Amino acid sequence: MVTIADVARHAGVAASTVSYVLSGKRSISSDTRERVQRSVRALGYRPNASARALASQRSNVLALVIPLRTGMHVPVMMQFAAAVVTTARRYDHDVLLLTADEGPEGLQRVAQSSLVDALVVMDVELDDERVPVLRELPMPSVLIGYPADSEGLTCIDLDFVAAGARCVDHLADLGHRSMALLGTPSAVYERQTGFAQRTLTGFAEAAGQRGVVGVETPCEHTFAAVLGTVERLLHDHPDLTGLVVQNEPIIGPLLDVLRRLGRRVPEDMSLVAICADDVAERQVPQLSSVTIPAERIGALAVESLITKLSGAEAPELTLLPPEFTARGSSGRADDSDTTTGQGERTVDRRA
Amino acid sequence: MVTIADVARHAGVAASTVSYVLSGKRSISSDTRERVQRSVRALGYRPNASARALASQRSNVLALVIPLRTGMHVPVMMQFAAAVVTTARRYDHDVLLLTADEGPEGLQRVAQSSLVDALVVMDVELDDERVPVLRELPMPSVLIGYPADSEGLTCIDLDFVAAGARCVDHLADLGHRSMALLGTPSAVYERQTGFAQRTLTGFAEAAGQRGVVGVETPCEHTFAAVLGTVERLLHDHPDLTGLVVQNEPIIGPLLDVLRRLGRRVPEDMSLVAICADDVAERQVPQLSSVTIPAERIGALAVESLITKLSGAEAPELTLLPPEFTARGSSGRADDSDTTTGQGERTVDRRA
DNA sequence: GTGAAAGCGCTAACAA
DNA sequence: TTGTTAGCGCTTTCAC
Numbered sequence: 001m002v003t004i005a006d007v008a009r010h011a012g013v014a015a016s017t018v019s020y021v022l023s024g025k026r027s028i029s030s031d032t033r034e035r036v037q038r039s040v041r042a043l044g045y046r047p048n049a050s051a052r053a054l055a056s057q058r059s060n061v062l063a064l065v066i067p068l069r070t071g072m073h074v075p076v077m078m079q080f081a082a083a084v085v086t087t088a089r090r091y092d093h094d095v096l097l098l099t100a101d102e103g104p105e106g107l108q109r110v111a112q113s114s115l116v117d118a119l120v121v122m123d124v125e126l127d128d129e130r131v132p133v134l135r136e137l138p139m140p141s142v143l144i145g146y147p148a149d150s151e152g153l154t155c156i157d158l159d160f161v162a163a164g165a166r167c168v169d170h171l172a173d174l175g176h177r178s179m180a181l182l183g184t185p186s187a188v189y190e191r192q193t194g195f196a197q198r199t200l201t202g203f204a205e206a207a208g209q210r211g212v213v214g215v216e217t218p219c220e221h222t223f224a225a226v227l228g229t230v231e232r233l234l235h236d237h238p239d240l241t242g243l244v245v246q247n248e249p250i251i252g253p254l255l256d257v258l259r260r261l262g263r264r265v266p267e268d269m270s271l272v273a274i275c276a277d278d279v280a281e282r283q284v285p286q287l288s289s290v291t292i293p294a295e296r297i298g299a300l301a302v303e304s305l306i307t308k309l310s311g312a313e314a315p316e317l318t319l320l321p322p323e324f325t326a327r328g329s330s331g332r333a334d335d336s337d338t339t340t341g342q343g344e345r346t347v348d349r350r351a
Numbered sequence: 352m353v354t355i356a357d358v359a360r361h362a363g364v365a366a367s368t369v370s371y372v373l374s375g376k377r378s379i380s381s382d383t384r385e386r387v388q389r390s391v392r393a394l395g396y397r398p399n400a401s402a403r404a405l406a407s408q409r410s411n412v413l414a415l416v417i418p419l420r421t422g423m424h425v426p427v428m429m430q431f432a433a434a435v436v437t438t439a440r441r442y443d444h445d446v447l448l449l450t451a452d453e454g455p456e457g458l459q460r461v462a463q464s465s466l467v468d469a470l471v472v473m474d475v476e477l478d479d480e481r482v483p484v485l486r487e488l489p490m491p492s493v494l495i496g497y498p499a500d501s502e503g504l505t506c507i508d509l510d511f512v513a514a515g516a517r518c519v520d521h522l523a524d525l526g527h528r529s530m531a532l533l534g535t536p537s538a539v540y541e542r543q544t545g546f547a548q549r550t551l552t553g554f555a556e557a558a559g560q561r562g563v564v565g566v567e568t569p570c571e572h573t574f575a576a577v578l579g580t581v582e583r584l585l586h587d588h589p590d591l592t593g594l595v596v597q598n599e600p601i602i603g604p605l606l607d608v609l610r611r612l613g614r615r616v617p618e619d620m621s622l623v624a625i626c627a628d629d630v631a632e633r634q635v636p637q638l639s640s641v642t643i644p645a646e647r648i649g650a651l652a653v654e655s656l657i658t659k660l661s662g663a664e665a666p667e668l669t670l671l672p673p674e675f676t677a678r679g680s681s682g683r684a685d686d687s688d689t690t691t692g693q694g695e696r697t698v699d700r701r702a
Numbered sequence: 703g704t705g706a707a708a709g710c711g712c713t714a715a716c717a718a
Numbered sequence: 719t720t721g722t723t724a725g726c727g728c729t730t731t732c733a734c
Contacts, residue, residue, distance in 0.1 A: 050404035051711030252603040402727030
């Protein structure tokens with residue numbers, strides 16, 4: 001293994017000089033700098049990560065705590081993770097992968113052993129047992145999603161309340177008077193997952209404000225569940241003409257079910273989803289949707305951590321305003337063969 | 352921060368004694384051991400990871416290199432990753448997440464800086480530029496999938512050749528004489544990805560051996576692509592009665608397309624998939640399938656690395672025999688209202 | 703069965 | 719602008 005001493009000897013300088021050339025933390029004459037850089041390349045030197053971490057009290061590693069539970073939407077998780085890793089690398093950091101089932105103890109383990117410098121925690125519940133632990137930890141963290149009390153934390157999330165409301169508004173603007181929210185599996189609500197609850201809140205509030213009927217129901221991921229749920233909805237609410245879906249895996253089956261039941265989209269039933277853009281665009285017809293900005297949230301999370309690691313402050317709660325795109329799946333309630341969709345995107349200014 | 356010196360002082364012993372109590376690398380009188388353990392708990396001591404890594408030349412971290420490219424099947428990746436992390440934790444290791452787009456340089460970076468002790472590399476191509484790098488690296492690695500030349504490596508994979516053949520055999524056993532392989536998007540084949548190529552090989556060979564017609568086609572992930580591909584297949588091969596699918600995201604759309612085209616499954620068209628069990632079971636009808644044992648492969652990969660880290664040898668190439676489960680989606684070619692499926696599972700003994 | 707002490711390879715005062 | 723040196727917190731030899 002090539003050490004900094006080898007490089008120093010090869011370049012005829014002190015080890016500290018090599019260190020300073022590499023870190024740029026003090027000015028070096030261009031002559032020595034070049035000699036050192038040549039030696040580094042000639043010997044193929046790579047600083048030893050542990051030695052560096054031990055001496056500098058910084059591992060340059062971020063922890064990413066990812067859920068692997070039931071009901072979570074996998075592709076979105078991957079997008080998050082990819083964005084976190086990519087952004088971390090841009091700031092010269094690596095990412096240690098933890099699963100949520102290590103629990104609060106896992107956070108303490110990697111933090112207190114100085115394995116990582118900071119943490120990104122995904123899928124935060126309203127009353128999350130990891131939150132008090134994070135508050136006490138001697139290092140910065142960022143939550144994706146946010147608990148009931150976000151004081152003293154740094155949280156980033158899509159504004160799901162506004163997203164739910166945005167969907168209602170879109171449908172109400174098109175003249176729909178009766179609509180339903182097809183949500184995540186009930187297990188997700190029972191875990192008190194923030195995003196599911198908040199969408200529901202936004203949906204219900206907006207329905208009240210707009211004076212339209214808004215019913216809500218969870219839905220499991222099986223075809224049978226989708227069929228059963230939709231049949232029940234249509235039976236209980238025969239005048240239902242609008243559907244808001246926050247449950248990515250059932251989107252395909254849902255379109256299929258509607259077809260089977262003889263409801264055309266958008267002529268007989270308007271559909272709005274809260275999902276990734278590529279999923280919305282892959283359907284037939286393409287879905288009007290509020291996008292889930294996984295990449296932006298992941299990148300923002302890492303950037304907040306880097307900010308905090310540099311000693312600066314980061315905002316307590318960052319809610320991204322929902323971006324709505326009208327596509328072919330939603331149309332006027334009273335006009336059974338017109339669609340809205342030209343793909344224009346709007347940003348909710350209320351957030 | 353609590354250091355080993357603090358613990359030593361608190362327990363009235365030398366630092367080395369604390370170290371030995373923790374590692375169990377030499378015998379300690381039960382008296383001192385208990386006193387030390389009490390002090391560890393009382394002070395909430397956690398060994399510093401970098402110091403330990405520096406002194407012991409072992410970081411206890413494994414690198415996991417995961418692809419985030421187009422055409423890759425996301426849920427399976429997550430299952431792999433989850434299994435790798437969970438298994439690594441069982442052996443007291445952590446997992447550093449790298450994306451494949453860091454390339455060979457990324458492997459060198461984490462290996463030569465001693466950030467990690469070993470690597471798991473996923474989604475290996477037949478002629479993968481990372482393979483020569485891995486061969487030179489001063490630490491063990493395991494590949495998921497395998498290149499054309501696996502000499503001197505440790506590779507683990509499902510036996511996709513046997514899997515492709517198994518699907519053909521199942522359909523041929525049911526009397527089907529003309530079948531098609533609906534594969535991954537063409538980009539995956541163009542990247543010379545091993546699993547796609549090998550399934551194709553197994554499919555073609557078995558079709559030849561069984562004397563049945565076997566045609567192959569890639570298929571993109573859009574609904575339109577599925578519809579177009581199936582229409583073309585049916586047009587070019589009007590007697591087609593069997594379909595083998597190796598492309599998880601199109602499974603839902605495919606069932607839908609067949610329904611639209613008036614082909615009942617399994618009465619008019621038998622379907623066999625190569626996919627995760629839960630995906631197969633979620634469909635209507637449930638799909639006969641060869642499972643992708645992501646969890647087992649992930650766990651095996653980590654265990655091989657742990658073995659190699661302990662200085663022992665690991666086999667060059669481990670191919671898991673395909674496990675086939677007959678479900679409701681496949682039936683006799685000549686008997687348009689019988690299905691095979693009682694869920695019995697068979698293991699291909701040829702592998 | 704236990705302790706003392708020498709590093710592991712690097713960073714960052716402190717000196718010059 | 720550069721060099722000297724004292725750690726960072728742990729493991730592991732060596733000595734008893």
